[in-house]
Amino acid sequence: MSDMKVKDLAGTVGITAERLVDQLNEAGIKVSQPDDLITEEQKQTLLQFLQQRHGKSADGASVTPKKITLKRKSVSEIKLAGPTRAGKSVSVEVRKKRTYIKRSETEEAAAAAELLKQKEAEDAAAEAAKLQQQELEAQQQRERLMEQEAADREAAAVAAAIEAEKQAAEEARLAAEEEQRALAEEAKAAAEEPPAKTQKSQNQEPALTASQLAHKKLEEADAKRRAANLARIDAEKALEARRKAREEEEALEKAREEAKQAAAEVQAKEQKAERQKEGDARVHAKDKPAKRGKFQRDDEFERKELHVSEGKTGRRKKKKGVSQPRGAVRDTAGEHGFSMPTAPVVREVSVPETISVSDLAQRMSVKAAEVIKALMGLGTMATINQVLDQDTAVIVVEEMGHVAKPTQDNEVELALTVSDEDLGELKSRAPVVTVMGHVDHGKTSLLDYIRRTKVTTGEAGGITQHIGAYKVETSRGEIAFLDTPGHAAFTEMRSRGAKVTDIVVLVVAADDGVMPQTIEAIQHAKAAESILIVAVNKMDKPDANPDRVKQELVNHEVIPEDWGGDVQFVPVSALTGQGIDDLLDAISLQAEIMELTAPVEGPANGTVIEARLDKGRGTVVTVLVQKGTLKKGDIVVVGQEYGRVRALFDENGQQLEQAGPSTPVELLGLSSTPAAGDELQVAPDERTAREISYFRQTRAREMKMAQQQAAKLDDMFNKMEAGDVKTLNVVIKADVHGSAEAVSQGLQKLSTDLVQVRVIASGVGGINETDAQLAAASDAILIGFNVRADNTARKVIAEKGLDVQYFSIIYDLLDVVTKAMTGMLEPVYKDEIIGLARVDDVFRSPKFGDIAGCLVLEGMVKRNNPIRVLRDNVVIFEGELESLRRFKDDVNEVSAGTECGIGVRNYKDVKPGDQIEVFERVLMKPTL
Template identity: 80%
Template sequence: MSDIKVKDLADTIRVSPEKLVEQLNEAGISVSKADELITEEQKQTLLQFLQQRHGVADGKDASPRKITLKRKSVSEIKLGGGSSRSGGKSVSVEVRKKRTYVKRTPDEAAATELLNQQQAQQHAEELAKQEQLRQQEVARKQQEEVDRQKEAEAESAAVAAAIEAEKQASEEARLAAEEEQKALAEEAKSQTAKKANTEKTEPKLSASQLAHKKLEEADAKRRAANLARVEAEKALEAKRKAREEEEALEKAREEARQATVDAQAKEQKTDRKDTDTRHGKDKPARKGRHDRDDDFERKELHVREGKAGRRKKKKAAAPQKTPVLETEHGFSKPTAPVVKEVSVPETISVGDLAQRLSVKSGELIKSLMGLGTMATINQVLDQDTAVIVVEEMGHIAKPVQENQVELALEVSEEQVGEAVVRAPVVTVMGHVDHGKTSLLDYIRRTKVTSGEAGGITQHIGAYKVETSRGEVAFLDTPGHAAFTEMRSRGAKVTDIVVLVVAADDGVMPQTIEAIQHAKAAQSTLIVAINKMDKPEANPDRVKQELSNHEVIPEDWGGDVQFVPVSALTGEGVDDLLEAISLQAEVMELKAPVKGPAIGTVVEARLDKGRGTVITALVQRGTLNKGDIVVVGQEFGRVRALFNESGQQLDTAGPSTPVEILGLSGTPAAGDELQVAPDDRTAREIATFRQTKAREAKIARQQAAKLDEMFNKMEEGDVKTLNLVIKGDVHGSVEAVSQGLQKLSTEQVKVRVVGSGVGGINETDAQLAAASEAILIGFNVRADNAARKVISEKGLDVQYFSIIYDLLDVVTKAMTGMLEPVYKDEIIGLARVDDVFRSPKFGDIAGCLVLEGVVKRSNPIRVLRDNVVIFEGELESLRRFKDDVNEVNAGTECGIGVRNYKDVKPGDQIEVFERVLMKPTL
């Protein structure tokens, strides 16, 4: 039935029933209560209505076109009036912001792009017009300057002429004054010349009068020249002041025009930046305390010269014109949401991603918490998480692969020659002590097991054997359960898996694991039933048990070859080699010999005299002495090549296991070996891989911190055994670490605080001392400096060569860390028949011992209706009037319970003792 109640649908989609009823009514579905039923068609109608409301049409993108962001910030303001000690009163101020962003369609984006291009073209035309006007203005100013200079020269010439005229007038006045003085002197000398002129003629002026008249005329001329000079200087000063005022006004106009041009340029720059952002040309945002939540360009606030410069120009004689105030602010808020195209690498920190999104780190962390991810600003996010959070914040994520540097290792088709037949790679697997290494030993006529501790192979061995049917590359893997990872690596590089099963032992746990690894690697399986020389050998039992794991023999109608062999006598070994050769011919194994070599690291170790030594299996191409190789996170030049017999080689072709010297460090078993074109490329690739591995490790550690914290809270007081493990080869160290960590229980956890390849050095000892760990050396020993630290710190050091002993010792150490366990064992039970009053001992219970024995020194429990009501110890134990230490079954006695006075007839007194039990994991 498709009908459903409104409240049930509200619970399913996690909204309130009232809101769902409101949405149904808005969609045209008449619903009044939450208990009403709605049909499937009505649900579809509601879905279409909600999609249309959010801007989603049929067949289009289902992502919302609108998103509303709400932000709330609370601050506190302290008011005056309070004492300094109390801090005064405080008022909480809450600011709420709400912004809605609309996602544009591709048509709208194209229209916006066209509009931006038109605006850019208009802006270019305006700039060209402004440049033309500016050039015209410059020419006009130059012409005005020339005219001004000519006018100033004319004014200066007029002033100079007035000054010269004044000088001439002064000189004439001086000469006139001298003539007047001479005339007066001459008149004083002529005392006798007083003749009366009787003739009636007009009187004539005397010489002194003429001189005085000339003097007056000269003074008048001098005053006129002086006045002309003063007028000329005043006119010149007035023009100079007028020119200064004009220059000030022009400067103010120029500043206003330049401010307008700058504002238009900044606005155009903002538009161009938004356009570039839409096209993915974004730049990382600036760091700092002024980062904004929105995608705005940073503006600078300047103080106009008209305001700040008034203080400096206050002393000017002429008043300056008030500059025009600009009403347009330099900060312009975008009218539409800015959608960025963010390049997301494989790993990126939260801080870097926030810069690329131009948001605060806190906003990004809040979004991550909303998605269920606890993160810090320095935490490294993987690519998938970063893409999700970028899309969640309304931007476009573009995943970027950062392994471009590794493309230099790719081999072109011209470098690869024609594929030729190669030797098969055979991996020998099976349970421990089923004869894998003994079988290989017989094939290659060497005693490999003689060099192994306890006759057990502790790490992978690679050998190339020359048989009558051609060459075969063998990989021998350990059979112990702790080396599951090592066997897994062996299965990944192999063509044929030879599963060795002891005829007298049958299928064991590691045999089943080997079958699983072979199937996972899709390798052909051949079963070698070993130890056929023993009387108790039963091959039919082996076939029956393997058939339960989908390994069907050929004679039973299956596709798996079963070959009975004996590694001790050599029986069936030729048949096994023939089966391998036949299977290889059927598989048509080929690999190119020409071109750079590609291989896989089988094992890696640190040799004291030769440095890093790796065992690698070349899978294609030819590895030459002197090649520059990249192996995982390490690189180096091949200084020497050795085969399994220790003989030096110059080249190694496909399906050839070799030992390589010359790497910069110890790679992990299973890493890929590739030949690089030059040393610089190899170094760059190795550095890139190390950086990526370090970032991934940090990401895992930070992601596990919160889980580890919660685990510690749940576990409570869980004991932890810290270990520092050093081994001879990388595979052994990894396998031992995993085997020890699997020993962890709910009571005791095993924690490997440090591990590595090589002997125990001083750093390892210091680490063990700081973490209170046990030092474990697997086929390695401590050097002199480490032994000194071990002696001073009193550290516990354990050396092992066989993993069985290592696991047993660690298990005992974990058992010793457990708290002692006590068990209550009931030894006697007595029934209370009556209670007597004693003035000395109080209430005495008259009891009959039903079973066991009642001892005075043991603790007791008082039971009433088979329920424990008191637990304590005896005050007294009497048989008649005598104090006794114990009373056996079937005997009456008097019992006084210490600090308990509520014993009643019918109660039972249970006597027990605490037995210390040996703690177990």
């Protein structure tokens, strides 16, 4: 793909151009505007950056994020005390940064040390904040003391002003009395000595001076009194202002206490109303049944953040003839309405293993848009119905200020857990022997001889398509045998057989040696930690070479006992019976050494070997009981299915009432076909079994949705790079679950870069109308493996013209599908050079134009074939011939070593020294 603009890529991806520019810059690609061009390498860099951000490795595999950093910021206010600072507050901002790092075991010590350092730093910060708070409280205490001292000084000033005023008033009174006394004395003196005017006039000046002095003192005393009065008034005003400020502060503090008390009373009323409402609801629930379709979860629809304020309520008028429900009495003492919470509500949110965005928002009592916004802040794009994993949900809950409580979804499955006290006494049990090996090495024939039945006659193509489970009674005790298919497509089936077995009998043909499926069987046996016994079969053939088998197995770490190893080698022949007794002796001896035991009493536990859908009997499941006793009528849970055991059958079709450990049985009664390898457990009752089955189905569906959502972004970029890829849709139906699984995996492995095989659906049972309709809607081919279509499905197939293929051998199925995939490929043409001519000279003709005089060097030049003009071995023109002449005659072809004249159509720049290459396009058969 060539270079393209950022805005064009944003339109293709489905995001805004600005967002894509930011992502490119975050990825280290310098882009400034949407019109800039980006190259293919920059697209790959962006894709790798987005994959790492979303938890994907470079190759597309899902990995756990190595490092997650969370940043938090909280702002709180501290109100200052005192009348002069009323209404003022100090904002305290606390910033926290927390980093979660996934470390290996070798880094645990360093991580612990680093965590200790961080904790010490946090403790130091907390201690510093505490010291700061203490310092602030000390500062407030000092301010209160200073204010108290100022108030005391003002009170003292008022008292001093009052005292000064009193003193000034006393001085004025004394001055007035002195003035009156002086005037009286002067009048008396004038009355007693009237003749002596001359002497009186002489002495008059001192008397007037004394009067004036007394009057002056009186005026000064009045001035002091007025000044003292003004000072007293000012001091009283200041004291009154401080008293009012103190009263306002006390009133504000009292109002706060009353508000807290009112809030506590309202909360107590709400709790009382909720308890009364719950009691009434329980009473109503007992009186009449609940309505269908209406339910409420315990952790949903909480209204704890709403506080009813006091005052009048808008009570509804009671309608005539309509009685109000019990518990609906409302408090009419308060004001109608709600008050906002004074503090954010912190909830404890239970987070299961998977949860949708809408459910998570509902549990936190917030809108889903807020959760989506938080996810976008963490770099995750999500929708309201998207399913989140537990780790992501916990981070979102903590980011939004709540407390996350991770829970395990399998709590409901604890009812199936059986304690050791419930199990009976351990008793000896029969060994479980799995027969493995390559196809056509004689595994089923060996069991056929042991069971004295003809199992191989009923197998299609002479190979085993299913896992067979048989319990054989021998002279040395009972032995449970599991026969596994040997074809490569049944690797998963062989793997399940090895996981439930005690001893593995590896059958190797003495005339064929070790084959690919033999090596796989050895690997499965080692992975299951099972004891291995090698049965060298077909010893009756003349070209049998057991030493070759031993030599080849030694290369795979399977060493015989006679060569110093620990693996028993038993030469046998399934046709003549040679060595069969020795093989049974080896199995019995090994079982005695292993001392195999299992509890017989108590609820049964087993593993599904195979499951199929029978038209007459329904779901038939082959189960190997491993411990306990499975009885007819038990309620069992098998994987995602449950049911009651209606019947038990052994390998011969005989009904059983119960089955003990190491017993393979077929049971009827499950709701649907489980997957091979699922665990069978006995439930205490049908209700518990149904709940566990529903829970497992829901969990599987949610996990599938989560995986699909995570793969959408990768699929989008992969489709952009891959271009047009052909897809072959198939719908598979098989007789048993294991065969359907093996066929699906075999077909998916056929996918290439040119043609992809897509399994639309895979199931057990015959082809029905639903399968045919699905194949018609998805343009798929129907594949029936050991099953056929019913009458209704055949009508739909005929009407729609669907392609239906029936198979009983997997070889033929894979070959036919491979041919169908090849037919979907586009035709491939190959250019084959048939001639080469050299231009020696160019002739100018007014009638024919430029004619190149050429010598044919190789092959043959044909007039009707396309050509290429080469100059210095570089193609400069591709077209066709206009004329080919030999002397004056037009010819159709010219052989090597012959001169000719060539006219090139629509090209006039042929020069001497050029070469004219003649080729033809040959249709090639397309291959995968």
